[in-house]
Amino acid sequence: xxxVERFFRKYFLSMIGVIVLFLFLNIVLFFSVLIWAWQSPxxxxxxxxxxxxxxxxxxxxxxxxxxxxxxxxxxxxxWAMLLDDKxxxxxxxHLPDExxxxxxxxxxxxxxxxxxxxxxxxxxxxxxxxxxxxxxxxSLVKYNFIVNEDYIKKIFIGIIAVFIVNIIVVVxxxxxxxxxxxxxxxxxxxxxxxxxxxQTVLLPEKGELAEINQKLNKAGSFIAKKDNAxxxxxxxxxxxxxxxxxxxxGFAGQLEDDESLPAAAREQAAYIRRQGEKLRxxxxxxxLASKLEYSMQPLRMEKVFAVEMARxxxxxxxxxxxDNLYTIDFASDPQxxxxxxxxDAALLKRALCNLIQNSITHNPKGCSVxxxxxxxxxSTFITVADDGVGVSTxxxxxxRAKTRHIESIDEKLNLKHGLGILLVWQIVEAHHGTxxxxxxxxxxxxxxxxxxxxxx
Amino acid sequence: xLDKTILVVDDEQDLLVMTRSIFEGAGYTQxxxxxxxxxxxxxxxxxxxxxxxxxxxxxxxxxxxxxxxxRAVSSVPVLMLTARGEAEDKFAGFELGADDYIVKPFxxxxxxxxxxxxxxxxxxxxxxxxxxxxxxxxxxxxxxxKNGQHIPLTAKEYCIFQKLADNAGHIVTIGLLCQSxxxxxxxxxxTTLMTHIRHIREKIEKNPSEPVSLLTVKGLGYKLVxxxxxx
Numbered sequence: 069x070x071x072v073e074r075f076f077r078k079y080f081l082s083m084i085g086v087i088v089l090f091l092f093l094n095i096v097l098f099f100s101v102l103i104w105a106w107q108s109p110x111x112x113x114x115x116x117x118x119x120x121x122x123x124x125x126x127x128x129x130x131x132x133x134x135x136x137x138x139x140x141x142x143x144x145x146x147w148a149m150l151l152d153d154k155x156x157x158x159x160x161x162h163l164p165d166e167x168x169x170x171x172x173x174x175x176x177x178x179x180x181x182x183x184x185x186x187x188x189x190x191x192x193x194x195x196x197x198x199x200x201x202x203x204x205x206x207s208l209v210k211y212n213f214i215v216n217e218d219y220i221k222k223i224f225i226g227i228i229a230v231f232i233v234n235i236i237v238v239v240x241x242x243x244x245x246x247x248x249x250x251x252x253x254x255x256x257x258x259x260x261x262x263x264x265x266x267q268t269v270l271l272p273e274k275g276e277l278a279e280i281n282q283k284l285n286k287a288g289s290f291i292a293k294k295d296n297a298x299x300x301x302x303x304x305x306x307x308x309x310x311x312x313x314x315x316x317x318g319f320a321g322q323l324e325d326d327e328s329l330p331a332a333a334r335e336q337a338a339y340i341r342r343q344g345e346k347l348r349x350x351x352x353x354x355x356l357a358s359k360l361e362y363s364m365q366p367l368r369m370e371k372v373f374a375v376e377m378a379r380x381x382x383x384x385x386x387x388x389x390x391d392n393l394y395t396i397d398f399a400s401d402p403q404x405x406x407x408x409x410x411x412d413a414a415l416l417k418r419a420l421c422n423l424i425q426n427s428i429t430h431n432p433k434g435c436s437v438x439x440x441x442x443x444x445x446x447s448t449f450i451t452v453a454d455d456g457v458g459v460s461t462x463x464x465x466x467x468r469a470k471t472r473h474i475e476s477i478d479e480k481l482n483l484k485h486g487l488g489i490l491l492v493w494q495i496v497e498a499h500h501g502t503x504x505x506x507x508x509x510x511x512x513x514x515x516x517x518x519x520x521x522x523x524x
Numbered sequence: 525x526l527d528k529t530i531l532v533v534d535d536e537q538d539l540l541v542m543t544r545s546i547f548e549g550a551g552y553t554q555x556x557x558x559x560x561x562x563x564x565x566x567x568x569x570x571x572x573x574x575x576x577x578x579x580x581x582x583x584x585x586x587x588x589x590x591x592x593x594x595r596a597v598s599s600v601p602v603l604m605l606t607a608r609g610e611a612e613d614k615f616a617g618f619e620l621g622a623d624d625y626i627v628k629p630f631x632x633x634x635x636x637x638x639x640x641x642x643x644x645x646x647x648x649x650x651x652x653x654x655x656x657x658x659x660x661x662x663x664x665x666x667x668x669x670k671n672g673q674h675i676p677l678t679a680k681e682y683c684i685f686q687k688l689a690d691n692a693g694h695i696v697t698i699g700l701l702c703q704s705x706x707x708x709x710x711x712x713x714x715t716t717l718m719t720h721i722r723h724i725r726e727k728i729e730k731n732p733s734e735p736v737s738l739l740t741v742k743g744l745g746y747k748l749v750x751x752x753x754x755x
Contacts, residue, residue: 398743
């Protein structure tokens with residue numbers, strides 16, 4: 069399920085990235101606006117300092133102005149006046165008519181902070197008194213604020229706090245949202261993965277994505293139904309073959325043993341029996357293989373003492389009357405005797421029998437087969453080795469290349485070697501075990517099955 | 525044993541002919557066949573056979589149902605014959621009281637051996653005396669007769685010997701032998717088993733270190749060779 073989680077982690081991080089980018093962009097834009105506004109043409113380019121410098125008062129209090137002063141004021145639609153300590157206008161230039169020539173201390177306090185009858189004014193101390201420069205009405209906005217330091221600090225901290233809280237809330241919301249989407253979508257993605265692995269899914273058909281879940285369930289059950297039909301079909305066919313095959317085997321066996329028949333006829337009967345027996349094992353392998361493939365064969369898990377299980381399998385061969393060309397040895401050790409694994413005894417025995425049978429089938433000129441079972445605390449190792457013709461490198465590659473699914477058999481329709489090894493693969497997989505085949509041409513073949521002991 | 529009545533029930537006529545031929549070829553004289561459950565019940569109601577071989581899948585009534593009907597009135601040994609290899613079928617059959625189970629397609633020899641084993645178990649012969657190369661064993665008396673001497677077998681030796689005798693000619697694994705003495709949990713008994721085997725050999729063999737009747741199959745188990753047996 070790694071890809072699904074990875075996807076959502078990436079999605080979450082990319083959302084965080086988007087937010088960070090968004091913030092950064094906003095900061096850049098904000099300062100751009102500030103710079104742009106800063107550069108907008110000033111309505112009052114007039115500087116009170118320049119004006120103040122152009123009004124010179126000598127020691128006796130006489131005022132002289134520079135020549136360009138009226139011009140500067142004119143250009144800026146501004147006016148200027150100088151008040152003495154008593155609030156009387158002692159000098160003025162372009163002073164609007166409606167303005168009085170005498171001001172009280174209260175008037176001065178008022179206009180220095182706000183407006184003088186609607187005129188925004190600048191006020192500056194001058195050696196000759198108080199210089200007041202006014203500009204056009206509605207050209208300037210005057211702010212005044214008086215705050216204590218504590219207030220500024222609080223505002224500053226507050227703004228930072230709000231900013232941080234905002235960030236946290238946004239991140240949490242994104243996280244929650246991602247989680248929500250993940251909760252809805254992850255099962256669907258997992259469902260798709262499950263279906264692609266050939267298993268059925270059952271997703272809850274509720275919530276916002278109920279419809280998709282429903283469709284996925286339908287797809288899964290459709291595939292399962294198809295697989296089932298296939299397994300049923302194989303099972304049906306193998307069932308129908310069994311009874312006629314019993315009759316063939318029965319009569320062929322009898323003809324073979326009938327001493328009143330000519331030797332040639334008995335030999336022919338033996339051929340029929342042998343081929344019939346091949347068909348017999350193919351039919352039962354095919355049925356079990358298809359059931360395991362489509363998980364229709366429930367495993368009967370129980371304690372299996374592998375050593376004894378293997379002994380019984382080997383004895384079946386020896387008692388079944390194998391040809392003199394073959395010998396089967398069995399080896400184990402006393403410690404392994406008491407170790408058990410969890411597994412389906414019948415299937416494990418079947419796997420072992422198939423391996424022994426394989427050695428016999430592939431060595432028509434005879435060979436000796438050795439079976440060994442060694443168990444330690446954690447694993448059980450079942451090895452079947454023969455000293456026969458071995459397997460070509462090519463064939464070995466084929467055997468190892470996980471061609472253990474029935475599909476590959478269908479595609480190739482290559483049943484020349486029977487389903488024996490495929491079935492062993494399936495049984496080993498069903499028990500979470502591993503299978504290792506080693507062989508060299510003319511140098512025998514060895515197959516080692518390893519099973520974990522404690523698995524459920 | 526060969527005079528026991530065996531009823532074979534299968535809907536496939538050819539299979540009935542074949543099984544009859546197998547049994548008669550092996551010397552059985554009382555073989556009855558029925559091609560339907562109904563026919564089988566009719567035959568059973570007339571006279572209960574000594575053994576029944578039942579096909580599981582039949583058109584009128586499945587073998588399990590027929591088995592139940594038979595079990596309601598008799599404990600006659602029943603061998604189930606089925607074309608389905610599923611373990612579930614096997615267990616269902618045993619739960620309903622079948623004695624054994626064979627999956628089609630079977631080999632004639634396998635059928636004969638199983639039937640023989642069931643009959644032997646169900647109808648034990650009196651005066652069961654087993655003749656070996658150098659001695660005779662009287663299972664009823666649990667004693668060995670060697671050179672005119674009567675040597676008793678201990679209880680455990682008897683258990684082991686009986687298991688070997690029941691499977692005479694076949695290898696009996698170490699596990700199965702231990703199981704016949706100890707039951708399900710037998711692991712760890714192997715060395716004791718070897719001691720018992722040695723004692724049995726001392727009683728039945730001429731030269732216990734070169735046994736001719738109770739043979740060791742290395743690593744696997746033991747095999748009892750009975751004189752006059754065809755194997």
